[in-house]
Amino acid sequence: MTKTQFPKGFLWGASTSAFQIEGGFDEGGKGPATTDIGTGNPDIADNKIASDHYHHWKEDVDLMAEMGMKIYRMGFSWSRIMPDATGRPNKEGLKFYDQLIDYLLEKGIEPFVTLYHFECPQALVDAYGGWLDRRMIEDYVHYAEICFEHFKGRVKRWVTVNEQLIATAAGMLTGDKELDPRKRLKNMYQMSYHVSLAEHKAISRLREIDPEAKIGPVCAIQVVYPKTCKPEHVLAAEKAQELMEFYLLDLSVRGEYPPYVKSYLKKNKMFPKTKPDDEVELKKSKPDFIGVNYYFSICVEEKKGAVNYQQPPFWISDDFDICENDYLKKTEWMDKGIDPVGLHIGMQKIYHRYRLPMIVTENGMAYSDKVEKDGTIHDEYRIDYLKKHIEQLKIMIDEGIPVLGYCPWSFIDVVSSHQGFQKRYGLVYVDRTETDPKQCARIKKDSFYWYKEVIRNNGLTKESIRGKQNG
Numbered sequence: 044m045t046k047t048q049f050p051k052g053f054l055w056g057a058s059t060s061a062f063q064i065e066g067g068f069d070e071g072g073k074g075p076a077t078t079d080i081g082t083g084n085p086d087i088a089d090n091k092i093a094s095d096h097y098h099h100w101k102e103d104v105d106l107m108a109e110m111g112m113k114i115y116r117m118g119f120s121w122s123r124i125m126p127d128a129t130g131r132p133n134k135e136g137l138k139f140y141d142q143l144i145d146y147l148l149e150k151g152i153e154p155f156v157t158l159y160h161f162e163c164p165q166a167l168v169d170a171y172g173g174w175l176d177r178r179m180i181e182d183y184v185h186y187a188e189i190c191f192e193h194f195k196g197r198v199k200r201w202v203t204v205n206e207q208l209i210a211t212a213a214g215m216l217t218g219d220k221e222l223d224p225r226k227r228l229k230n231m232y233q234m235s236y237h238v239s240l241a242e243h244k245a246i247s248r249l250r251e252i253d254p255e256a257k258i259g260p261v262c263a264i265q266v267v268y269p270k271t272c273k274p275e276h277v278l279a280a281e282k283a284q285e286l287m288e289f290y291l292l293d294l295s296v297r298g299e300y301p302p303y304v305k306s307y308l309k310k311n312k313m314f315p316k317t318k319p320d321d322e323v324e325l326k327k328s329k330p331d332f333i334g335v336n337y338y339f340s341i342c343v344e345e346k347k348g349a350v351n352y353q354q355p356p357f358w359i360s361d362d363f364d365i366c367e368n369d370y371l372k373k374t375e376w377m378d379k380g381i382d383p384v385g386l387h388i389g390m391q392k393i394y395h396r397y398r399l400p401m402i403v404t405e406n407g408m409a410y411s412d413k414v415e416k417d418g419t420i421h422d423e424y425r426i427d428y429l430k431k432h433i434e435q436l437k438i439m440i441d442e443g444i445p446v447l448g449y450c451p452w453s454f455i456d457v458v459s460s461h462q463g464f465q466k467r468y469g470l471v472y473v474d475r476t477e478t479d480p481k482q483c484a485r486i487k488k489d490s491f492y493w494y495k496e497v498i499r500n501n502g503l504t505k506e507s508i509r510g511k512q513n514g
């Protein structure tokens with residue numbers, strides 16, 4: 044291994060999720076999901092066609108193979124596999140994933156599957172309100188069991204839930220229609236508690252069904268800086284990080300709430316309803332790894348004034364306020380700033396707290412890419428972003444932090460969780476507009492060729508650092 048090379052067997056990959064690329068929303072017996080409704084704005088693309096991966100999957104896998112990917116972090120759509128509230132699996136849905144996974148394996152790419160990435164089956168929301176109800180726990184576990192049994196031996200790494208923080212915060216994802224911001228917040232903590240229980244039960248079932256397989260959560264890592272070294276700002280940042288990140292990871296890994304979060308939720312009358320046996324279930328299992336999604340860091344200051352309920356639920360607190368970080372360069376779509384060192388800080392903290400191996404499951408640069416007249420896409424800003432984050436990973440690994448792999452977001456352009464195709468993250472361009480899906484043709488961006496070289500060299504070389512390679 045040279046100075047810049049990553050350890051042998053490092054898992055270079057890329058990421059997508061089912062609802063953001065598949066499309067085919069009413070094909071192959073798929074049932075509706077909350078995410079099928081989209082933002083409701085007709086000028087913003089929804090996921091009904093998305094990147095049309097449902098019809099382009101083979102071509103997409105060929106592109107992955109051409110890039111040399113070792114692992115593909117993908118998602119299953121729960122309502123493609125279980126379209127209604129009966130819990131009966133849909134053969135056509137399983138068949139779609141069978142052909143995709145078999146072809147990935149044929150090309151030597153490991154499928155790394157997320158069971159739940161924001162898309163909640165609408166049938167379960169209609170039947171009993173989705174995650175707000177404890178019945179959802181058993182339904183999720185049943186879905187997980189079907190997947191574990193069906194794909195046993197083929198899928199060897201699973202993700203339980205993608206970004207529990209976001210998955211339970213947005214009403215458009217959970218189907219929660221509550222308008223009162225305080226009640227919505229209380230609902231979020233209740234739903235999240237059910238997700239944690241479901242996650243642990245699913246992990247326990249995987250240990251029985253396929254003891255060889257590995258499983259873990261994917262967290263939206265929150266790297267929180269204090270505005271200054273004023274102790275009150277530092278304390279506010281510590282609390283913010285507990286409330287936005289570590290409480291979920293503590294539940295996933297240790298099966299318990301951190302003391303501050305427990306007291307915070309009780310003080311604010313938001314502590315979820317629990318049952319006496321839950322504790323046993325929460326403590327019974329432990330994940331094998333932690334998946335890390337990182338885009339940017341945030342900055343907080345001590346709380347002053349009234350609580351602002353008009354912001355993302357997980358930022359609502361009477362202990363801190365979100366503020367600007369003047370040290371970081373901001374761009375149109377990365378308005379919190381670009382901060383590769385934040386990845387290092389965040390992953391280091393996670394490792395110090397849990398001592399589990401990690402894999403970067405998302406990391407990427409949003410931009411309104413432009414196709415040149417000759418059909419090329421020069422996304423040197425994305426190359427620069429990825430390169431700087433990969434550099435930090437290498438430093439971490441050299442310092443003894445176990446990082447298993449790197450899966451940038453996203454392999455192909457995806458429909459954003461709420462902003463359509465205005466901004467793009469892909470290494471491969473999907474030729475469509477917000478309102479016209481055209482043929483969804485695939486075009487390799489400069490970053491595709493650049494990343495291919497990174498994978499080929501098992502790390503950054505002088506050339507890849509300069510970002511010079513392309514087709």
Ligand code: BG6
Binds near residue numbers: 209263
């Ligand atoms: C992560 C999600 O939160 O961020 C992805 O796991 C999402 O699904 C990504 O697409 C980028 O966010 P956005 O809002 O720009 O799509």
